[in-house]
Amino acid sequence: MYLVIFDCDGTLVDSQETILHGLAVGFEAVGLAPPSREAGLSIVGLSLDVAFARLIAPEHHHLVPAMAEAYRQSKVARRLAGLDHDPLYPGAREALDALSARDDVLLGIATGKAMRGVRHMQESHGLEGRFVTIQTADKAPSKPHPGMILQAMAETGAEPARTVMIGDTGFDMEMARAAGVAGLGVSWGYHPRARMEAAGAARILDRFDELLPALGTLLGWSDMEERELA
Numbered sequence: 001m002y003l004v005i006f007d008c009d010g011t012l013v014d015s016q017e018t019i020l021h022g023l024a025v026g027f028e029a030v031g032l033a034p035p036s037r038e039a040g041l042s043i044v045g046l047s048l049d050v051a052f053a054r055l056i057a058p059e060h061h062h063l064v065p066a067m068a069e070a071y072r073q074s075k076v077a078r079r080l081a082g083l084d085h086d087p088l089y090p091g092a093r094e095a096l097d098a099l100s101a102r103d104d105v106l107l108g109i110a111t112g113k114a115m116r117g118v119r120h121m122q123e124s125h126g127l128e129g130r131f132v133t134i135q136t137a138d139k140a141p142s143k144p145h146p147g148m149i150l151q152a153m154a155e156t157g158a159e160p161a162r163t164v165m166i167g168d169t170g171f172d173m174e175m176a177r178a179a180g181v182a183g184l185g186v187s188w189g190y191h192p193r194a195r196m197e198a199a200g201a202a203r204i205l206d207r208f209d210e211l212l213p214a215l216g217t218l219l220g221w222s223d224m225e226e227r228e229l230a
Helices: 016-029 037-042 048-055 058-080 092-100 115-125 147-156 170-179 193-198 208-219 224-229
Strands: 002-006 105-110 133-135 163-167 182-186 203-205
Touching: 002 133, 002 147, 002 208, 016 037, 016 048, 016 058, 048 058, 092 105, 092 208, 105 147, 133 147, 147 163, 147 170, 163 170, 163 208, 170 182, 170 193, 182 193, 182 208, 193 203, 203 208
Parallel strands: 002 105, 002 163, 105 133, 163 182, 182 203
Antiparallel strands: none
């Protein structure tokens, strides 16, 4: 079996406005000025505490727990108000459908979100049951530690040579490299192409319809042409 693991924010869904709003709330809760848009997006993919710590000076690190809690509460409030709906990127559903149709592929998620956030994303887009393994910030060390991928492989029995990590950040590519699996970057997310290439991406995709051919080449799927013609 092959294991294809997706990052969530910036890869499957465009959550930048939700994330930037939460960061601003976290900073304002402790009396600090919110980060720039560029700085805020640069930490997407990291676990919440790690992300806040990277955005503030060391002398303010004692404020991180309060900032993270304010962020979490803002997310809950937005969901209750019906404002927290991050759209799927164009082609994401079709790519997931095509991969799910294969009997030799298992799908997974490895994300800096908490499990509650992943469940909300699945429910919002009708993706319940698509992913056989879900690794989140409340279950594993923050990216780029390889723990999420290693745990996903342990849960599914997948081998490193048959596992691919797909993400939009250098953290995803570094995590893949540390776990000994291939990493495919996507250009529609939050880190620049050069950052992902420097982190070891095997290839950078510009559209979701490039995903299956890229996986076929990377994993040696000999039936790709037949499936595309079917």
